[in-house]
Amino acid sequence: MAVPVPATPASTVPEPKYWHLRTVLVRTIDGEFSTGQVLPNERELAARFGVARATLRQALDQLELEGRLVRRRGIGTLIAAPRVGVPVGRGDEGWPSAGRSPSWRSVDCVSAPASAQLAQSLGIPAGETVHTVRRLRLVQGQIMAAESLHVPDSAVPHLPAVPQLIGGAGESDRARSVLRQLERLGVDGESRSVELGVAEAGEAALLERPPGTPVLVVTTQYAAAGRLVALAVSTYRSDTCKLTFGETGLVEVTPVEAARTA
Amino acid sequence: MAVPVPATPASTVPEPKYWHLRTVLVRTIDGEFSTGQVLPNERELAARFGVARATLRQALDQLELEGRLVRRRGIGTLIAAPRVGVPVGRGDEGWPSAGRSPSWRSVDCVSAPASAQLAQSLGIPAGETVHTVRRLRLVQGQIMAAESLHVPDSAVPHLPAVPQLIGGAGESDRARSVLRQLERLGVDGESRSVELGVAEAGEAALLERPPGTPVLVVTTQYAAAGRLVALAVSTYRSDTCKLTFGETGLVEVTPVEAARTA
DNA sequence: AAGTGGTCTAGACCACTCT
């Protein structure tokens, strides 16, 4: 209010300040900054552009959503690395390999009666036992996704008997057993969906991100012999991941920006 | 500040108010509201929960990102309809059909030299002519996505001669020609990626959304005879779309929420 | 202790929609 300067004299439809700011910042960071570099702090940036800090933050929020910036408490705002292409789909990445796939790390495994909604999703009677394996997907040593893999007990009848109450030590073994049994079934088909979501407490913790972090939610139905044998719900970090599908990289990675704006 | 009530007495790590608010709102709208219903206005909600309007809005932002709410200027905040599953991939949906596919509507078509980055993405020399068809994807009469389909001139040498300067009337014809030529090539393979983005001015207008709207950016490389013949960049509305891949719905749609939280 | 981003407030004005 102190400064009544209509720097953009307003044509017909005044562009919001934060959006204009974003545009300026995009040009600046694409031009003068490189990955890992830290921007001036928010208070200084706000002063420099003559806006309130909240307005500046609105612009930074956008850039963070686009994966261009990373903000770290107590540290500062830095230029993000380009997103990593993460293969999703058929092949070694797609199907849970019980062996030493370097890509996945099992976290825990619980066996419990299916909730009504989960039962419906799996096409089983409510209350039937479902084994849920939680695991993390690592790419280049970084946590990219957290997954809950739900397997109806009826799909893996040959699981080794294990006490229902599981001590923490046994969980890893149990997860392995479930994955191994699944592998033996052989998979006929997969059906997937991708949508935008936000991570709540549990997922957020696994992803090492604050609650509310936007994620790409990938839901996969695995079928064997025409029957649904597993349902995987994977939440991928949308800031660092680009999901890739299909013929494993017909051509190399494609920079998108120019193609969108050109 | 008037009310120093620490409703949640803080365990070890105080949960942000807006996050707690979101949780409360989720329970409320899942329980007592149904699609299309309007919530009380923001000022009243803020008062009711004893928070500033900005804090309430932070919670609503989250819910909108999740596709649970839709906010309309001058109208109010309403419960959103469930996301629509949109097939992406092989089949009639995946490949541009020049004919009367009810799913796509061509907007315009421009032919211009490729920018450096676009040329690289297409694997052609910079400056080569590229035909860009812009079109909209409609599902159930609703605009779901905007697409730019880039086709190198060398991939469609049999295009009917048309003056370079195109009157608005002829664009629709030209778009049809490009799509038809593409169809005749036959497609060997497709390679896709999905990532989170935001719509800028042009896209936003086509999608009938404000700039900054989050979108799912789908980049598709089309190959014919081992050669890259087209690059499609499609931006899907993340609030209303759930992208589906694979064997066209092995089982019916899967509600995700329960599976994630269970 | 100093510096950073994260949260929250109370209020103002604007743009849009409907009556």
Place this chain on the structure above:
DNA sequence: GAGTGGTCTAGACCACTTT
């Protein structure tokens, strides 16, 4: 004109990281 969401401000305090 009344009511709604969208933008913006100026300031405060908190949580986290580093020195």
